[in-house]
Amino acid sequence: MNAHSNLLSWILWMPMIGVLGVLLLPKTKETAIRVWSLINTVITLVLSGCLYMKFDNTVPGMQEMFTIKHSWISQFNIFYHLGIDGISLPMVLLTSLLFAICILSSWTVKKQVKGYFALLLMLQSTVYGVFLSMDFFLFYVYWEVMLIPMFFLIGIWGGENREYAAVKFFLYTFFGSILMLVGMVALYFVTGQGVDSFNILALSGGKFVNETVNIFGMALPFAKVFFVALFIGFAIKVPVFPFHTWLPHAHVQAPTAISVILAGVLLKMGTYGFLRIAFPIFPSASVYFADAIAWLGLINVIYGAFCAMAQTDVKKLVAYSSVSHMGFVMLGLAAMTVQGMNGAVLQMFNHGTSTAMMFLLIGILYERSHHRWIVRPDGTKGFGGLYTQLPKFSIVFIIAMFASMGLPGLSGFISEALIFLGIYNRFTTITVLAVVGLLLGAAYLLWMFKRMFFGEVIEENKSYTDMNAREIFYMVPLCVAVILFGIWPSPLLDMMKASVGKLVSLLATF
């Protein structure tokens, strides 16, 4: 025990303290609820900052000084076991940042304020749980609990078709994770139900290469069968084609802050699952399926881009662009090289900030216009000439768009470049094809920009006001992040290098 060992618990439980506070405040004190939630997320952000300051970049695995392990259910050897390494820390930082921003952006939520902020904080706690758990069971519990606040957040505060979207999201992800549960329990029994049978760290290292599993009398390799089960669970969350169909609905119907969290943080839980669980526990199967993962990643890139291109709803366009960009992460993971993996983790962070900007901006625009049509179904333009009308908004939008496009000097470029460097030697064809995806990305974003921001100012756009101080205030940190890490990515890269290196060297032995 030392002074830092409870820091992870504090980060994990702080939002729950926030939930309690919100529940205790009377329903009518809406401002108090908002301010309390903001204070709470800021404290969590500061705690995450402390974590970053104390973090030792040179340690490849879990940081000893932060690890917490207490027995929870001793019959099944389940532990309350938290830990942090260079792969989870960027995700924790991203989560803290985005939630604080989302609380600010949700200031305009008028409907059932109390419930909204309570659920949002509860969601934050469960996301930390996923990123910090080192016990598979604990991980699973948080992975699932996350669905409950999400279901209500989309279902109550979402758009017109919110119920359908919420149900689809819930069922789809539940389906994936329940397969993961079967895989998890199977692992527990294969390891002989020892003390560390749910310990993600103890399970990893390719222990199950020689195990077989009997299904209908056929002896199948254990690692491959259960890698597929875990893969489906995580792939739905990413979302990897063909498991992506829940995403456009969820995104379009979700309120702004939830879209931000969904694209910024929750999608990363899927790829984080690969890095933390699927790859380390089944390295042989991961190597075996690398080609398939790469092809799926490529499909995501190209298919997502084409879908985005066809959209007339700007939020849907950005949602599909997320599908495309998460494809790059999958490519980086499939590369299984140092550059590729680093690029993937970096892209997880960078996509989190840039796409959060896009969704926040769309939310700001929606508050003024109450629609999101680039071109309305009747063929008329939804927006036009916004550039002259909303200069501040447009500048921030340009930054977000170029970051998302991967323009040099902005954050997206570095991560995509690293991914391409990492993958080129292994999958040359796929690399070449994936570059087309970049081009398509530039195309749909620029077309969208042209249609919305240039040309004649259409009549109803004239009444829109530019960004106010609160909106500018919460966009600034994100702008700083995308520019800063575009020029100087070392703080992020240094943080993840050692841990990613460890994973890559493990995969290289298979």
Added chain:
Amino acid sequence: MALNYLASISHYIPELLVCFTMGALILIEATYGNDEKGSSKNMFYWGSMLGLLCALIYQVKGLGIEPTHIFTKSLVIDHFSGFAKIVMILSTAGVIYLSKISKDLYEGTKAEYTILAMGVLVGGMLLASANNMLLFYLGIETLSLLSYAMAALKKNDERSTEAGLKYVLYGGVTAGMMLFGMSHIFGVLGTINFSELMPMLSTLSTEQTAILIPSFLLFFVGIGYKISCVPFHMWSPDVYEGSPLPVTAFFSLVPKFAGIVAFARLTQVFFGGDVGVLKDSWLVLLSIVAALTMTVGNVSAIGQRSIKRMLAFSSISHAGVMMLGAIVLGKSGWTAILFYSVTYLFMTLVAFYVASFIQDHYGNDHIDRFSGLIKKHPVMAIAMAITMFSLAGLPPLSGFVAKFNILAAIIDKKFYVLAVITALNSVISLYYYMKVVRVMILKDAESDEQIGGFGFINQLVIGAYTLPVVLLGIFWQKLIALANGALLLIK
């Protein structure tokens, strides 16, 4: 070791207490039944609760003792049956309170309900302990005969009468088939005692096995019907729907638990050893039946508009999940069954209590009647939402842990396909459970009227039932340790 009669009775006190209570209740009802004042009613309820409490105390005290046979080996007293009886006593107490507040039962039949429930409880307790075919049959019949009457308690309602009749017909036919199977087994093996049957099963010749397989199948029909597994489930939605609501709640708890427990014991006693082809055929049959039971129950529940019918179908699928624990043939399976029964008890009670208030207010129990409940009665809606998520198996609620235990037990025995089927069934069940949550929380209310009868005491009761649903999902260490003592006395 078998005990003499006097010593046997010392292990039989809980059952006797329930019998005495039943007798006392009949006396009270006969003496004060026409009394217009409310005081006799209260005396009646407190009397029944007191009787159950005493039985519960004795039953809990009995948990720690060495497993033993009583009454010349016809009954088994072990941890497994003891634990199951505790769950049944608690269930009965819960539904008796529900019958008191529910308006679905006529005032005049409330006393009858309580008396009948006590009788069914005795049957269930007998079934949980039965160690020979005669007692097994007696247990099932005690349970069933009184259940038939309960189903028809709404005397003036055609559907209730129909439910009772349907129940009698189905029950009579299957009981007959089971009796035939039993006598067949007796004819071949020459004994009705479970513990003597077991060693014989491993020394059978091929012909004898061939003769016995159909007898076991017929035997299975009788129990299968009781726990309403596929293909003997058809009666249950109709009976559940036709019966008054407290009866439905009762049916989905006590007879079901008794059936599952007896079923697990039978499977273990007959097929726990190495009995070759007979065991394999039984287990394959059970696997298929369990898989079908889960799936059919869930798929049929999707389209239901009445919450009672939906819960009926879902209870079929839960029975299927619990059956999986029997297939495991081992301690992990029994532990899982016991844990499941405890969590299912609380979840069922919450669901039926809430359904009862809705039904009393609106006169029917369509799922649409739940719309906007969160605005009118947040306590009720939140308790119901927690229960629905728990029934679907979402962590960190107790329903998840229950399913996890079952999954763990069957995966341990390498039934991977069954595990995947169970898991996928969870997804299907989530769909219809979520429908209730969706209606309650996302939809607007049909009207602003308040729902009566949901006073402080009842809020407290629902809260008290919901608490274990949550707490057992997080702090399940203790309960699983308790259930883990589930020694099954075979010899």
